[in-house]
Amino acid sequence: MPDQIRVLIVDDIPETRDHLTKLLGFESDIDVVGAAASGAEAIELAVKLAPDVVLMDINMPDMDGITATEQMAARAPTAAVVMMSVQGEADYLRRSMLAGAREFLVKPFSSDELTTSLRQVHLREREKLTRMVARPVASMNGSGPEGAREPGQIIALFSPKGGVGRTTIAVNLAVAAAAELGKKVVLVDASFQFGDVGVLLNLNPKNKSIADLGPELEQGEPESLDTFVINHSSGIRVLLAPPSPEMAELVTTSGVKRILDALRRQHDLVIVDCTSWFNDTTLAILDMADVILTMLSLEITSIKNMRLFLEVADQLGYEQGKVRLVLNRADSTLGIRVQDVEHSIGRKVDHTIVSDGRSVVYALNRGVPFFLSNREAQVSQDVMRLASAIAGEPVVAPVVEEPKTAQRKSLFAWR
Ligand SMILES: Nc1ncnc2c1ncn2[C@@H]1O[C@H](COP(=O)(O)OP(=O)(O)OP(=O)(O)O)[C@@H](O)[C@H]1O
Numbered sequence: 391m392p393d394q395i396r397v398l399i400v401d402d403i404p405e406t407r408d409h410l411t412k413l414l415g416f417e418s419d420i421d422v423v424g425a426a427a428s429g430a431e432a433i434e435l436a437v438k439l440a441p442d443v444v445l446m447d448i449n450m451p452d453m454d455g456i457t458a459t460e461q462m463a464a465r466a467p468t469a470a471v472v473m474m475s476v477q478g479e480a481d482y483l484r485r486s487m488l489a490g491a492r493e494f495l496v497k498p499f500s501s502d503e504l505t506t507s508l509r510q511v512h513l514r515e516r517e518k519l520t521r522m523v524a525r526p527v528a529s530m531n532g533s534g535p536e537g538a539r540e541p542g543q544i545i546a547l548f549s550p551k552g553g554v555g556r557t558t559i560a561v562n563l564a565v566a567a568a569a570e571l572g573k574k575v576v577l578v579d580a581s582f583q584f585g586d587v588g589v590l591l592n593l594n595p596k597n598k599s600i601a602d603l604g605p606e607l608e609q610g611e612p613e614s615l616d617t618f619v620i621n622h623s624s625g626i627r628v629l630l631a632p633p634s635p636e637m638a639e640l641v642t643t644s645g646v647k648r649i650l651d652a653l654r655r656q657h658d659l660v661i662v663d664c665t666s667w668f669n670d671t672t673l674a675i676l677d678m679a680d681v682i683l684t685m686l687s688l689e690i691t692s693i694k695n696m697r698l699f700l701e702v703a704d705q706l707g708y709e710q711g712k713v714r715l716v717l718n719r720a721d722s723t724l725g726i727r728v729q730d731v732e733h734s735i736g737r738k739v740d741h742t743i744v745s746d747g748r749s750v751v752y753a754l755n756r757g758v759p760f761f762l763s764n765r766e767a768q769v770s771q772d773v774m775r776l777a778s779a780i781a782g783e784p785v786v787a788p789v790v791e792e793p794k795t796a797q798r799k800s801l802f803a804w805r
């Protein structure tokens with residue numbers, strides 16, 4: 391039957407394999423197509439049987455579940471892995487997710503938890519495949535016949551005030567667009583003095599960064615910058631900020647422009663995490679961007695600065711559709727409502743993202759984007775909506791309620 395979920399069970403303990411097979415035997419929509427006793431056998435069977443989902447134990451003697459998952463991603467890419475582990479192994483969660491596992495079940499789990507996970511993972515994978523099939527091949531693999539491809543979009547995350555969640559959203563947006571929309575994504579940390587992208591993705595600070603590009607920035611072949619872009623296990627590519635603030639001076643505006651131009655030719659999306667102050671480089675990035683996701687929070691300083699930024703954006707001649715407003719932590723109960731914000735800045739908020747300190751901080755401290763470790767959370771769903779809006783459909787200009795000049799006079803009128 392086409393709707394059956396084909397499951398491969400991987401566990402080195404025979405009793406566990408039997409138990410899981412029996413448990414899943416009661417489900418009419420799930421077929422256990424095979425059982426493997428080791429990581430190596432799992433890969434072999436996954437290639438042969440093409441299961442939809444692989445239920446993988448993490449601790450196995452020859453090859454552990456994480457290594458098997460990594461190798462499976464290359465050899466049986468359509469098989470989605472659900473990892474199983476015992477409690478108290480938080481580091482395993484991080485490593486599993488980074489290896490490409492879609493879910494993580496902590497033993498002992500109930501039969502309900504197991505079947506719900508399998509069904510959710512299967513559904514998500516199917517939706518993802520449908521979206522990928524619907525897209526032209528050229529944009530899916532990042533290059534057309536002779537490497538010819540449409541230049542990708544540059545998405546700048548900017549906020550005229552710091553600490554509103556630019557980096558958090560940039561990282562998760564990049565992962566969502568790659569994992570769920572099948573886009574070829576590169577994330578550029580343009581917070582050249584105090585970049586946080588590497589921390590959120592648990593990348594070693596000894597990795598190459600934009601500062602290593604040196605003379606290449608000015609005159610080298612832009613293609614050579616490929617060696618400075620890191621392949622992250624979540625499927626995105628990353629160009630890190632320099633490891634220490636004084637090295638930011640090595641990064642020139644003309645160099646950044648060349649880099650973005652080159653990256654745009656190789657990727658569907660170039661997501662740039664900008665700083666919150668205007669300088670030549672930030673302005674150059676904003677100029678080049680196809681979309682500026684301008685982030686704000688429900689705080690009076692953030693709203694005031696947003697108003698000023700919108701005036702600057704007007705003076706710079708940025709059209710309405712280019713600047714999109716993203717309200718982060720939109721449900722914080724701080725006494726300011728979304729309507730108040732819209733009234734004050736004179737335009738609609740285009741996207742909202744809920745506040746979810748638990749998921750966000752938990753993910754931050756583990757170095758795994760929350761979009762991977764807690765896909766069901768509302769905050770992940772909000773990020774997914776944002777990703778679909780900017781990458782999955784044409785950008786539509788936001789609705790403006792009244793002429794802006796009239797509304798801008800009313801700043802703080804709601805206070
Ligand atoms: N939706 C959210 N819910 C809860 N906490 C959030 C959310 N978004 C961001 N945060 C938290 O807000 C803080 C600031 O986030 P982040 O570092 O991403 O902001 P930023 O704009 O990049 O800051 P900076 O100006 O330092 O670069 C972090 O502690 C982050 O965990």
Ligand SMILES: [Mg+2]
Pocket residue numbers: 556557558581586
């Ligand atoms: Mg930041």
